[in-house]
Amino acid sequence: xxxxxxxxxxxxxxxxxxxxxxxxxxxxxxxxxxxxxxxxxxxxxxxxxxxxxxxxxxxxxxxxxxxxxxxxxxxxxxxxxxxxxxxxxxxxxxxxxxxxxxxxxxxxxxxxxxxxxxxxxxxxxxxxxxxxxxxxxxxxxxxxxxxxxxxxxxxxxxxxxxxxxx
Amino acid sequence: xxxxxxxxxxxxxxxxxxxxxxxxxxxxxxxxxxxxxxxxxxxxxxxxxxxxxxxxxxxxxxxxxxxxxxxxxxxxxxxxxxxxxxxxxxxxxxxxxxxxxxxxxxxxxxxxxxxxxxxxxxxxxxxxxxxxxxxxxxxxxxxxxxxxxxxxxxxxxxxxxxxxxxxxxxxxxxxxxxxxxxxxxxxxxxxxxxxxxxxxxxxxxxxxxxxxxxxxxxxxxxxxxxxxxxxxxxxxxxxxxxxxxxxxxxxxxxxxxxxxxxxxxxxxxxxxxxxxxxxxxxxxxxxxxxxxxxxxxxxxxxxxxxxxxxxxxxxxxxxxxxxxxxxxxxxxxxxxxxx
Numbered sequence: 451x452x453x454x455x456x457x458x459x460x461x462x463x464x465x466x467x468x469x470x471x472x473x474x475x476x477x478x479x480x481x482x483x484x485x486x487x488x489x490x491x492x493x494x495x496x497x498x499x500x501x502x503x504x505x506x507x508x509x510x511x512x513x514x515x516x517x518x519x520x521x522x523x524x525x526x527x528x529x530x531x532x533x534x535x536x537x538x539x540x541x542x543x544x545x546x547x548x549x550x551x552x553x554x555x556x557x558x559x560x561x562x563x564x565x566x567x568x569x570x571x572x573x574x575x576x577x578x579x580x581x582x583x584x585x586x587x588x589x590x591x592x593x594x595x596x597x598x599x600x601x602x603x604x605x606x607x608x609x610x611x612x613x614x615x616x
Numbered sequence: 617x618x619x620x621x622x623x624x625x626x627x628x629x630x631x632x633x634x635x636x637x638x639x640x641x642x643x644x645x646x647x648x649x650x651x652x653x654x655x656x657x658x659x660x661x662x663x664x665x666x667x668x669x670x671x672x673x674x675x676x677x678x679x680x681x682x683x684x685x686x687x688x689x690x691x692x693x694x695x696x697x698x699x700x701x702x703x704x705x706x707x708x709x710x711x712x713x714x715x716x717x718x719x720x721x722x723x724x725x726x727x728x729x730x731x732x733x734x735x736x737x738x739x740x741x742x743x744x745x746x747x748x749x750x751x752x753x754x755x756x757x758x759x760x761x762x763x764x765x766x767x768x769x770x771x772x773x774x775x776x777x778x779x780x781x782x783x784x785x786x787x788x789x790x791x792x793x794x795x796x797x798x799x800x801x802x803x804x805x806x807x808x809x810x811x812x813x814x815x816x817x818x819x820x821x822x823x824x825x826x827x828x829x830x831x832x833x834x835x836x837x838x839x840x841x842x843x844x845x846x847x848x849x850x851x852x853x854x855x856x857x858x859x860x861x862x863x864x865x866x867x868x869x870x871x872x873x874x875x876x877x878x879x880x881x882x883x884x885x886x887x888x889x890x891x892x893x894x895x896x897x898x899x900x901x902x903x904x905x906x907x908x909x910x911x912x913x914x915x916x917x918x919x920x921x922x923x924x925x926x927x928x929x930x931x932x933x934x935x936x937x938x939x940x941x942x943x944x945x946x947x948x949x950x951x952x953x954x955x
Contacts, residue, residue, distance in 0.1 A: 520864070520914075521752060523858070523859060525872075528675055531694075547694050548692060548737075550734065
């Protein structure tokens, strides 16, 4: 019995291309072995997204509840936390965001990929660049909102004072 | 001993009581925690984890995390916004957590404690004693979806594929297939009235009731499948049938033994009773080259294979065996080919 049925992310995930999809950009993880399922990882809201460093499955160590005991109907486990380690950098990610092991595995990889990219690319990492940009936009929005509020206040005061005159 | 009697028996003779009284389990509930009113989610989790551990409740931390998260409206503790984890909880929330935890202390499976659980991203209502979907079964559905996608001529055609699920329980398999195959139709059968009722309810909750027919039916009863003939033939049959070996039933955890319907688990001496019924009757309902997908015990691939060989008149062949995420042979694809 061959192993591909074991994991949904077999063999190295070494090629990442960015494919525009409407207004969203989707990262397409291309597996080397033909005929394998392609996994789409959504990256919302980015118009122009440089690819992150790819993760090699062979460099990852994964731990999730492997059912001590018979599994299947004979077991009822609710622990589906996934612990994923990138061996070369030593970075570990724990994901328990959802109730699905499969979904947690996907998300753990996404988070780990971002952390690994930051680890190797530092400030140049698209992850950090994007964060800085988002923060900048947020500050600008705040500034504009504050200015608008002050203008409104001023307008209100002017109205009140002109009322008093009558 | 019937299910209710067994539950009561377990409550009255559970382990680890050591000098403690049973009175608290039935009388009005006193809070364990002197921190009432000031506790945050994180502190509550720590507190109840300790309580569960002391009482030998398995998955102590997971159980308390899920209960607290549930009361705060989140599916997992980690998905709670950090600020919600440190804010003090209201007395109402504390009371709720207490109530849910008291059920968990009685070894009620978490999914019944919360009254709901997720399956492939769908939220389903859970009610004892209807069988709780297992995580492995998500992969059974995944496999079927992959195979259906490969046979692309059935995708996009209205009413296609037409699927029969045997033993629908809470409706997990049927409803996730319907949800992920927008053109599909499902006939879901179960011999248990509670399962029929719960599947109906979950179908309504998910607004999938228009494409599913839920039929009370015991496939082990002679002539039962003839009732399904008018709906057929079907493209595929899918099932997570009771497959536990009878001798293994008593080794099951108290959560399972005391709360889930044993008929949803017990497959007879070799765990094959319901499986063989499905295999015997499927050819009558399957289209040519139609498929059967089963979740089974790891010992079954061999047993099923030899059983099929000794029943050549069924024209069924074991096409593939797939492992679950723990590496155990868990899923079978059997195909019909011939008269």
